[in-house]
Amino acid sequence: MRAGSRLPSVRQLADGSGVSRDTIVQAYDRLVAQGLVGSRPGAGFFVSAQRSPTLRRAATSATPTLSADKAFDTPFLLRSMFRTQDDVRFDGSTGLLPHSWMDHGMLNAAVRAVGRSAGAQLLGYGAPQGYAPLRQQLAAYLLTQGVAVDPEQELMTVTGVTQGMDLVLRSLLRAGDTVLVEDPTWFMVFGLLRSIGVQVLPVPRRRDGPDMEVLERLARTHRPKLFITNTAVHNPTGFSLTLAAAHDVLRVAEQQDFLILEDDTYADFHPGQPVRLATLDRLRRVILIGGFSKTLAGSLRVGYLAAAPERLRALTDAKLLSGLTSPELGERVVHRILAEGQYRKHVLRLRERLDSTRHRCLRLVESLGLRLHQEPLAGMFVWVDTGQDTEVLARKAAVQGLLLAPGVLFSANQQPSTMLRLPVSLADEPATLQVLSALLSQ
Amino acid sequence: MRAGSRLPSVRQLADGSGVSRDTIVQAYDRLVAQGLVGSRPGAGFFVSAQRSPTLRRAATSATPTLSADKAFDTPFLLRSMFRTQDDVRFDGSTGLLPHSWMDHGMLNAAVRAVGRSAGAQLLGYGAPQGYAPLRQQLAAYLLTQGVAVDPEQELMTVTGVTQGMDLVLRSLLRAGDTVLVEDPTWFMVFGLLRSIGVQVLPVPRRRDGPDMEVLERLARTHRPKLFITNTAVHNPTGFSLTLAAAHDVLRVAEQQDFLILEDDTYADFHPGQPVRLATLDRLRRVILIGGFSKTLAGSLRVGYLAAAPERLRALTDAKLLSGLTSPELGERVVHRILAEGQYRKHVLRLRERLDSTRHRCLRLVESLGLRLHQEPLAGMFVWVDTGQDTEVLARKAAVQGLLLAPGVLFSANQQPSTMLRLPVSLADEPATLQVLSALLSQ
Known part of the structure; x- marks a missing residue:
């Protein structure tokens, strides 16, 4: 017509x-x-x-094309993580568990339940600290994990751990400040820090915690404002802090007067109660950030941030300025799943499956000739030594449609590295394993 | 037990x-x-x-208590906007339409519909540019509004207009840069600009657009990077840009080489197609930001940002760094409401009710002795002259539990002002009107 x-x-x-x-x-x-x-x-x-x-117009996408000559910088890997194009045929870099492991029936039921009544309550902007019943439920959950937090004074919701970190870093830091990070560290942290223009100094991460000798020396000589640490089920190594190391870290923080951002992203993959700095310190120097992307669903974008009352007020103002409130719909969905007791059971199931898959994955990577310096005891990653520069390897892999997360991405100084972060779910991906195996034997 | x-x-x-x-x-x-x-x-x-x-613990809240001696700064008014305590008994400052005007049945139905199938799709992180079908639908909607936008290359979702602005300002500006704003301007803008440390210069907003003589002079002498303007149904005045003014603004922007952030928050309250800079400029210099907080629901937190392809890629990277993706649940809800054709009809109904309520409100405020310099032709606010310092008035009002938005908040230099922004829905709030009336006649 x-x-x-x-x-x-x-x-x-x-x-x-x-x-x-x-x-x-x-x-x-x-x-x-x-x-x-x-x-x-x-x-x-x-x-x-x-x-x-x-x-x-013809549909063309703003996401980048995988090619061997692309710089493997943080934005590139980030965009690649979120690609929809099909030139990534094999994903050896994912930071999420396989979709088939997750309980989307539980999610759907929670969304429908929220839809039976939420409409009228969604009309306002909601509370700047986040949906109050979710904060109550989170405080109860954290208490079962050994972390005592006041849901009114010390807790706010964020749209995921990344937003929480962004708020903390922008509020606390100015260009020229010094920040200590672990080596290796989740690459997103470097992107955030670079955008502020701070000096970033790495502290080697050992099996039991940060290298205390280096932490103490750097803190004394550089007077950092902040130490960022992923204490429990560390990304990418899978290591968890010991009580003795936690005590040491807090002692140095006290002496040298710096704050600590404790990333709790993977803690629910730890059996029982992992050691958290927030448990010992009671939020005096520690800001704890966690979320549900790994255990419930990535695009719910629901996380939380716990900090001392005065600090939390400043962070709530920062949250207001950067986008008013967080979306309440997802917060109501997470609240429902927590309150009905489904979350605890779901996490137990995930952990069991993750543990057995990791055991299989460890055997497989060893059979590929990859070396584990220390075996991870929990979590969704294995951090392996390939004996070759993994940035070069990742470029070769890209040509074949295989996306890898090379060690250089996890290094504050972008040092060349022979390390590679692999998802344990690789054990169930024979095609991806085959491409990787062929690449390694070239 | x-x-x-x-x-x-x-x-x-x-x-x-x-x-x-x-x-x-x-x-x-x-x-x-x-x-x-x-x-x-x-x-x-x-x-x-x-x-x-x-x-x-006893439930105590981190939100502030209203009192006469509180500074009426941006964070204070923001926190007050989101208060849950009951010491605000009368709200004469709201930036939302009354809940009873909104269609929460439509919202609930959309949430339930999304809950019938979304669970599996929510498991990933989603697309950094936002839910693709929503972008398609937004592009179709914008085209009916005269704005041609490529949904793949030029459009991304944000968690509301505030997040969109925050991303643009943080990406484009550095401390020491100069930014032009309208006088008066939505106070949130000042909070965002202050956090970056830029010089903010006000350009008086006239009925037909910014004061061109001032805009041209400031642009020539201060070389601003950016002009922030709320073109259609301006907050707080209710004025809308004319075609001639739009052409002039773009001509000066071209000559003096600055970018324009066009805030589209209230445009759907304009009958037909309001004049937008983005329509004329075709996103060469204009970044357009809009959302659904005013027309659908505040805590959905769904908005959009349109910019030229290269600029959009940089802003998508900034969005990734500040929180990965935006929550897809709300984006699916808004997509459904747009795609089913419900949005257009809902907005028509809102507009009719808003227009008749505004007419009644204008008569009422005049009967209170408040003066209108120019009558607003659309929108949810009236911007009235009280003949007295409205910051003093707002302090007196606070003692009686009445929250007001005094003119000083809308001034880049926080100049004392006799102006007051009132919501047109005040016409249906006899108790609030009575308190205000008594205050004015003191």
Whole structure:
């Protein structure tokens, strides 16, 4: 039909087609919403002169193409993580568990339950600290984990651990400040720190915690404002802090007067209660950040941040300025899953599966000739030594459609590295394993 | 029951109470989730030694108390906007339409529909640019509004207009840069700019657009990087840009080489197609930001940002760094409401009600002796002259539990002002009107 031509009236079409008028009205409404049809009051519906943007242009994507000569910087790997194109055929870099492990039935049921009543409550902006019943439930959960937090004064929600970190770093740091990080560290942290312009000094991460000799020396000579640490089930090594190391870290922080950002992302993969700095310190110097991307669903974007009352007030103001409130819909979904007691059981199931898969994965990577300096006891990653520069390896892999997370990404100074972070779910991906195996034996 | 004492087994309790075992299991799960009960595998359920945080501490809130001596700065008014305490008995400052005007049935239905299938799709992190079908639908909607945007290359979702602005300002500006804003301007903008440390210069906002003589002079002498403008249905004045003014603004931007951030928050309250800079400029110099907080629901936190492809890629990277992706759940809800054609009809209804309420409100404020310099033709605010310093008035009002938005908040230099922003829905709030009336006649 040509632009400007009139569509049959609702009545005509309903009578002619034997379909109800309501259905025709709904169909016309959708065409209008797509911009394909326009309505003129009293005159009916007409074919639009404009074409919808979908048809007007070929769909081309702003996400990058994998190629061997791309710089493996943080934004590149980040964009790659989120790609929808199919030039990543094998993913050896994922930071999420396989979708088939997750409980989407539980998620759907929670969303529907929220949809039975939430509409009226969503109309306002919600609370800047986040949905209050979720904060109560989180405080109860953290208490079972040994962390005592006041849900009114010391807890706020964030749209994931990354937003929590971004708020903390922007609030606490100024260009020129010094920050200590672990080596290796989740690469996102470097991207955040670089955008602020701070000096970043790495502290080697050992099996039991940070290298105390280095931590103490750097703290004494560089007066850092902050130490960022992923204490429990560390990404990428899978190591967890010991009580003695926790005590030592807090002692140095006290002496040298720096704050600690404790990343709790993977703690639920630790059996029982992992050691947390926040448990010992009681939020005097520690800001604890956690979330549900790894255990429930990545695109829910629900996390939390716990800090001392005064610090939390400043961070709540920062959250307000950077986007008012966090979306309450997802917070209500997580609240429901926690409150019904489903979360605890779900995490237990995930952990059992993760542990057995990791055992298989460890055997497999050893059979590929990859070396483990220390075996991880928990978590979704293995951190292996390939004996070759993994940035070079990752470039070769990219050509074959295999995305890898090379060691250089986890290094504060972007040092060349022979290390590689692999997801334990690789054990269930024979095709990806085969491509990796062929690459390693070249 | 004392801490440590054992609860009856599921079987005992089910048999004794005539309730099914499933129900008892669910009840125990919830008690465990609240931290009131602990379970030991094989040994049953026990009363926890720890008390839940709710019971442990009196509920005290981190939100501020209204008092006459509080500074009326941006964070204060922001926190006040989101208060839950009941010392605000009358709200004369709200930036949202009354809840009773909104369609929460439509929202609930959309959430439930999303919950029928979304779970599996929520498991990943989603696309950094936002849920692709929503972007398609937004592009179609913007095209009906005269703005041509490529949904793949030029459009991304944000968690509301505030996040969009925060991303743009942090990406484009450095401390010491100069930014032009309108006078008056939505106070949140100043908070964002202050946190970056830029020089902020006000350009008076006239009925037809910014004061061109001032804009041109400041642009020539101060070489700003950016001009922030709320073109259609300006907050707080309700003015909308004319075509001639739009052409002039773009001409000066071209000559003096600055970018423009166009805030589209209230545009859907304009009849037909309001004039947008983005329509004329086709995103060469303009970044357009809009959202659904005013028309659908504040705590959905769904908005969008349109910019030229290269600029959008940089902003997508900034979005990734500041929180990975935006929550897809809300984006799916908004997509559904747009795609079904409900949004257009809902906005028409809102606009009709808003227009008639505004007419009544204008008569009422005039009867209170408040003066309108120019009558607003659209939108949810009236910007009135009280003839007295409204910061002083707002302090007096606070004592009586009435929250007001004084003119000083909308001034880049925090100049004392006799202006006051009132919500048009005040026309339906006789109690609030009475308190205001009594205050004004003191």
